[in-house]
Amino acid sequence: MPDSRGRFGVYGGRYVPETLVPALDELEGEFKKAWAEPEFRAEFSRILAEFVGRPTPITEFRRLSERTGLHVVAKREDLNHTGAHKINNALGQVLLARRMGKTRIIAETGAGQHGVATATVCALFGLKCDVYMGEEDTHRQQLNVFRMRLMGARVIPVTSGTKTLKDALNEAMRDWVTHVRDTHYIIGTAAGPHPYPEMVREFQRVIGDESRQQYLDRYGRSPDVGIACVGGGSNAIGFFAGWLADPSVQLIGVEAGGLGVSTGQHAAPLTAGSPGVLHGSMSYLMQDEHGQIVGTHSVSAGLDYPGVGAEHAYLKDSGRVHYEAATDEEALQAFHDVARLEGVIPAFESAHAFAPILKRGRFAPGTRVLVNLSGRGDKDMEMAAKLFSLQSQDPAGA
């Protein structure tokens, strides 16, 4: 998976303006070649170790385990340099861009984590970097805007459409169509046209491969359940990649349920959307009856996206992975509980992955759960301060 045309079953493919096809062909060829070279993989691994700080550990969350009656272990992608899993993919793609002789990098970003990761690797290699970010998100995630600018990237606020991640992606695609000859587009998620879904999965599968090795070494068995949050789905697909072949592990993807799936105010295309074509590939989408993409809502800017990576669509239909949604409220409760009980502040995105284990009766007592903690919550503290009244000494919601 995927097949030679980038298909995961009926999903995926390449639905793009003709202008981009040569660039996608070049990228596909270069990726296949590089990924088969031990030298390329060695360099990727070396930089992941020396610069990013891999391997990230797995941590047993004892107090959360006590509270829930489960056995909870977290894969700590929050401990990566720049604070999230996004850097794994940004690094892999920037190495490819250098091989292809591209001198300029563009990226889209929602929560700003992918933008920061891209700005970081561009600083590391001295490449010009422009990041498209929805205007609404530049306000929601202002600290990340500052981080990107400090590292020399230009942050371009996107004012079209809903002014969030989807529109940042539109704008980055338009930039790429115009400057395709010297520019590489580092898509931050497992969506987009072939070869992005496959390539991003491969650059992120280090999460799954590492966690599998670590879990088996420590516990001598597989977990019963593996959980990850799903926006576009890059942390989830990388995490699942290590476990898909192990039928004893039940895999769960948690989408952004926003104000509740029944309200329509959410970002859960796998849970409540239908198949269609957006941003270059066929997958589940949030759309109206006329095929127009509809607005999404999530407290988490990084999950606020109406589409999802094509492989997730395939895994949903095949039944191998179960997808469900956690509401803003459930995610914020998880955010609070993980911070309070474990001394770890997850990103709002990653907090969604903890929501199922806090649901009483969701899993049998003693179930062994491995959660991918995809990023840390520093970027979310300003909003958390408002939501949890942290200006006073005795925060609400305890």
Next chain:
Amino acid sequence: MVRPTLDSTFRLLADRNEAALILFITGGDPSLEDLPTLIEDLVEAGADALEIGLPFSDPIADGPSIQASSQRALDRGVTPRAVLEAIGRARVDVPVVVMGYLNPMLQMGFEAFADRCQAVGVSGVIVCDLIPEEAGEWVQIAQSRGLATVFLAAPTSAADRLDAVANASCGFVYAVARTGVTGSQAEQANESERLVADLRVRTSTPIAVGFGISTPDHVAAVSRFADGAIVGSALVDRLANSGADRKDVLDWVRQLKAATHRG
């Protein structure tokens, strides 16, 4: 509604030593009710064929003018079905092509979409995010209804891509004048001339050039080597700014048409 085919229109114009003036407007902007009359006015002023845009929420191949225009249409509640119905009401005897993105067609269903196109006298369909390799199912359905599917060739396209586009395209081949979205800066005539020449050796299908063509001079330059010149964003902008009185816009269209005469 039976209108002339793209083939016969291009043949007729070639005999008269003219390039085709192909005008793009967004279906439902400035107004859906007015669309049939607008089409009739543009044809009266000299359009040899029309491209009617089906508004989409995420038009990744379009620049700011057409994006904004699509959004205005969507904000007004315009649907693909309503645009097609309005096309059916236009009393013109030139080919009408619809241009849009794949997802609205998918959601209507390819067969239902093709049936509607056929019923309202649409001659061809351009899908901005559909390349020949992904188009098999649609092309079969379109062909069975006599609809031409026009594909785009880009200046970045290598020989194998040009082969694929030249072979797959019906009605005409849409040569993209430069890399970029619709409506951005002009020039680069050399690049598009080379692209048209590269396509000529591959196909006898007419070739029309679009993207960034915004003045009678551009149209004249393109008409020297291509079978058609496509004007979109510049017209959409003028219509957006013109209000109810379109006289100036139509005068400008007359100038564009005059520029297609090679003699």
